[in-house]
Amino acid sequence: MKIKKLILTSAVAGMVLVSVTTVALAASIVQNGSFEYGTEPGLYLQVDTEDTDIVNWEVVSGNVEIIGTYWPASEGSRSIDLSGLVAGSIRQPFPTEAGKNYIVKFDMAGNPEGGSGIKTLTADVGGDPISPFSFDTTNHTKNTKETMGWETRNFEFTATAGTTVLTFTSNVDSAYGPALDNVIVEEIVSLPPQTVMPADKEECKKDGWEEFGVFNNQGDCVSYVETDGQNEPANQ
Numbered sequence: 304m305k306i307k308k309l310i311l312t313s314a315v316a317g318m319v320l321v322s323v324t325t326v327a328l329a330a331s332i333v334q335n336g337s338f339e340y341g342t343e344p345g346l347y348l349q350v351d352t353e354d355t356d357i358v359n360w361e362v363v364s365g366n367v368e369i370i371g372t373y374w375p376a377s378e379g380s381r382s383i384d385l386s387g388l389v390a391g392s393i394r395q396p397f398p399t400e401a402g403k404n405y406i407v408k409f410d411m412a413g414n415p416e417g418g419s420g421i422k423t424l425t426a427d428v429g430g431d432p433i434s435p436f437s438f439d440t441t442n443h444t445k446n447t448k449e450t451m452g453w454e455t456r457n458f459e460f461t462a463t464a465g466t467t468v469l470t471f472t473s474n475v476d477s478a479y480g481p482a483l484d485n486v487i488v489e490e491i492v493s494l495p496p497q498t499v500m501p502a503d504k505e506e507c508k509k510d511g512w513e514e515f516g517v518f519n520n521q522g523d524c525v526s527y528v529e530t531d532g533q534n535e536p537a538n539q
């Protein structure tokens with residue numbers, strides 16, 4: 304394995320750092336997570352079960368609303384009130400791989416009309432429901448994106464099948480529900496361990512070379528540093 308020389312900060316100089324980093328892949332696996340595609344809602348549009356106004360999403364209980372100009376979206380120009388006239392629920396199946404880890408991110412606010420209060424929703428990926436996510440609409444208004452107060456929420460899960468169904472359900476059985484936008488699902492990938500190498504030959508001295516675990520002796524270590532990594536460690 305070719306080990307790249309990394310610049311060390313003084314705080315970690317001389318120490319062997321082996322880290323496993325997790326990153327989320329950039330491409331979202333769910334489609335239309337920002338609810339921008341589907342029937343033009345105007346101010347807003349109620350969507351009932353069996354309606355197909357929201358591309359890629361199915362309303363599975365109650366009803367929801369696509370919010371257009373009624374309040375500012377978190378992303379793009381549309382979002383969802385998960386309580387249309389009553390508590391609603393939407394879902395979307397997406398491809399996964401059993402055993403792999405995923406992160407679900409979404410932006411949440413609440414319908415600030417009809418009296419303020421705490422709005423809650425439940426997320427479900429086929430196992431135990433993850434609940435509740437809450438947003439307090441107190442002191443929020445629909446005047447601007449900022450006064451809506453959109454906040455990002457997230458949770459992680461491990462897939463158990465080749466398809467996972469993501470469901471968001473309103474826990475507010477009124478016309479003023481939790482607001483939802485910008486749903487993103489990404490695979491979490493573990494990067495291979497990365498070994499930090501000495502950047503200065505001082506790190507090789509006083510048995511420092513032993514800490515890196517790839518040198519035979521101090522001379523090997525110094526040689527590595529002085530050749531800018533071209534004289535590779537003997538034991539890598």
Ligand SMILES: [Ca+2]
Nearest residue numbers: 337378379381
């Ligand atoms: Ca949107």
Ligand SMILES: [Ca+2]
Nearest residue numbers: 384386387478
């Ligand atoms: Ca509503």
